[in-house]
Amino acid sequence: MSEQIATPAKRTIGGKLLIAMPYLWLLVFFLAPFLIVFKISLSQIAVSIPPYTPAIDLAEGWQGLVEAFREFSFENYIWLTEDALYWKSYVSSVVIAAISTLFTLLIGYPIAYGMARSPQAWRPTLLMLVILPFWTSFLIRVYAWIGILKNEGLLNQFLMMLGLIDEPLVILNTNIAVYIGIVYSYLPFLVLPLYASLERLDGSLLEAAEDLGCPPWKAFWKITVPLSLPGVIAGCFLVFIPAVGEFVIPDLLGGSNTLMIGKTLWVEFFNNRDWPVSSAVAVILLMILVIPIVLFQNQQQKMSEKEG
């Protein structure tokens, strides 16, 4: 019927401007910057302000632009393939993100499942308890683990007090600390969509399965898990994508051997002040992430279409 098909009302000029505002904002502050990043990734480092060449000077007009384009090169990208540091960083970022996502899922699923199975009256409180850490500072939550994981930190003190270990475990400044940091920081991102899909699950489906002779543990695998898959996929994307480019966690919890591309980019930019190379690093990172981002968007769209 007509209700489903919106006819756009005639818009006044003011209305059009109002609509254009957020659009223009995103074009200027989100899309244009990427084009600039791409452009600079084709430039060379220089001791100047800004520290790269050629700098496009619009005052020189068309001729200047053409001149600048001639000087563009893919040298930075070639450099990225030649220096093992970069591609190792990319690979290890993806590996670390994937392993962390797996652990997040293993820890997050029982939590989301427990929440969905808890009495109706508890659920809002439990939900708030999951969301609350999300509102507190990311930096603080990562920082809190330093005191725990240090050699003389609380975890080692506790384990030695119990007599489980004699020597302190070296966890901080290793990849294990990075896994812990990512799992801890991104756990709410996975639990929330998963809980949403588990909560929607109709309890009578499980009763029907049992009624038809399926034992509860089997019903869990045959009914609950397949029906919660959209939530699992959404949650995993929400952990994996930002984890690949993570900077704070590997920087604070990881060691000097922890290679992650976000950290490499940061160092390249702030310590080496090589803007063109860090731009090239960003462009490649973006290209790696475009695939999961597009997959994620499509999946979300499919879900919302199914519900709508």
Place this chain on the structure above:
Amino acid sequence: MTRGPTWFNITSLVLGFSFLYLPIVLLVIYSFNESRLVTVWGGFSTKWYASLLQNEQLLDAAWVTLRVAFASATIATVLGTLAALILVRSGRFMGRSLFSGMIFAPLVMPEVILGLSLLLLFVAMGTARGFWTVMLAHTTFAMCYVAVVVQSRLVGFDKSIEEAAEDLGCPPVKTFFLITLPIILPGVIAGWMLAFTLSLDDLVIASFTTGPGATTLPMKIYSQVRLGVTPEINAVCTILVGLVTICVIAASLVTKRQQVQRERDERAAFGADG
């Protein structure tokens, strides 16, 4: 799902929430530690809070952060609400998929990329970096979060309510302020709060886009954390965590109370027919 929790469910909830909260609880406890050695308990003390008040650099950073957060959250709320309206209400328009892509991408985009790209934009525009550039950067990514929050509120909105207002003689713009905005206000407020805390927390984007004289609190904390854990930082963190916790709990209590009241009213009204 309606079935009761098993012991497995309860255990996983207890362990899960301990994992989520233990680090923060420990951090709060050790902020009251007398000893300078953060991990050795030396008795209860509030001296680190007192010394915070002497630390002018930290207080300056906090002031900058609050200003940035307030300004960017406010602008982001306006833009994000508009964006949500466009996403939900406008049918097809030129570049719609580009628009929705630009709204959703920043939610998952690594912060290093956002920060770097915005910095390079400001450099290309020749803008002096400082308070304003951080504010603009925060506005940009926070508006996307606001858009998503407000959008979820708009999806359940009965459009005939707006049509009713127009039918009764109210022009569209007035309808927005008299009818639409009051109804979606909880979503808009939640969006503002989210934008505010996102700006308050952000380290990476602020580090890229800031300039002299505009050091934010997370940047200050970060530079001190790199030197090691100190009780003073624990104290700052405790204050931040406390503030956010109080705000979130207060907000959820208010909504909860409204909901309970509403349900009670509805039950009272039910059965009044006949």
Place this chain on the structure above:
Amino acid sequence: MAPGGSILSSRFWVGAVLAKKSIGPVRREFVPWENSDHPPFIEFRGVTKKFGEFVAVRNLSLKIYEKEFFALLGGSGCGKTTLMRMLAGFETPTSGQIFLDGQDLAGIPPYRRPSNMMFQSYALFPHMNVEKNIAFGLKQDSMPAREIEARVSEMLRLTKLEQFAQRKPHQLSGGQRQRVALARSLAKRPKVLLLDEPLGALDRKLREETQFELMNLQEELEMTFLIVTHDQEEAMTVADRIAVMDKGELVQVATPAEIYEAPNSKFVADFIGDVNLIEAKVTGKSDAGTRLVSVVDGFVIDSDQETEAGLGETVWYAIRPEKVRIAQGRREEGQVNQIDGLVWDIAYLGDVSCIHSKVGEDDHDTIRATFANISRMVENPITWDDEVVLSFNRDAGVILKG
């Protein structure tokens, strides 16, 4: 009708309306549509509305008169809501014109049109109390505060909502919300009140009561009402005239009695009420009527109706179940309008009973006959597998072309 009295007291009006039904289909001397010189109040002139490829309303022309209670009736997706929304200004016709009180409505936005609408979802403003909801439209007209107050309290009294004036919509029951929506749309005294499935959310009993309240309000306020509904009983109860719509076109526009007794098509006959449709061939035509032979079982129908169909053509003979008599036995040789049947199914519905009789080889070839259960607890002599004879008068049915 005493003004301000118990116009909403449904019991009184149920009686009055039942009385009206017994005296005939016209409740008052109000038949402007029979006079071609009478100027229409609302006119759709060749209106078409397309949503992309989908044609919701197709080249539709319709005249509605002042003070008429008019119903648009049809299944979902037939275009009735779209037609009403075009009148309210929420949709723009793809082509054609709409006039209200002589004014072409093209280009006039909804908020400047002299019509008001009561929405299916009621669309009450959730953040305003009942009083403010009702006053909303008046405030848009910058009416003086004192007049607004007077009008609001009048509307509250008219809809018996005085004690709920300070309540918010979520503190009201479904029936009360419906009254608020009605009061709000009536408050501005619109030239025409549009009602979009106004009673769909109410339970059956409340719906019937409210239908009578609507009729009385309409008569009392002397306003033009246009109602959209998919419920044929509702349309027949409230409306002076009904337009039956299908696939974006008008199928029949007539009074409820005409629609029921003289449907102009198989669609209308089937859509309104219960009907037996008998496929038959025309075998004789005269000034006195038409003679048909049923395709199934070959019985002869003698009808007082005339038909455009020629000799030998196949038509449909439509007859309502209550117009079919049923008795035990077999038909008399050589008699017309009699059918032999075998009782197939009996449904006891309380007020009436309905008997399905098989008249052909196929299980689908059944004819339904209903009769009022005028005595209590009397064992019906007719039972399953009885041989029965079904008969009807020659003016009982209508002949429809396929």
